Amino acid sequence: MLFLVAALMLLGVVLGTVAHAPLTFTAVAAVVITVWLGIFALRERHARRHTSAH
Template identity: 55%
Template sequence: MIFLVAALLLLGVLVGAAAHTPLHFLIPAAALIAVWLLVFTVRERTKER
């Protein structure tokens, strides 16, 4: 239960910080994170075979 509370608190802090970040910084940062997650997913799926 403590883990869930900590995760929700961290999510709230991150969303709050993103709400005050300028769009010209937020959009490239979000794209970079999306690409990183895509690369991670592809690497994990190809490692199984």
């Protein structure tokens, strides 16, 4: 999952509109997206453990 975020960020920097944004903004946005995806993954894992146990 983190590889996907890094690949999309790199693609955005090279080809997309992210290239026109400041690097600090791009880095902060990448961190926010990574944290959001991490929280989502943990919630999904937690939910699957509780539903599969019953």
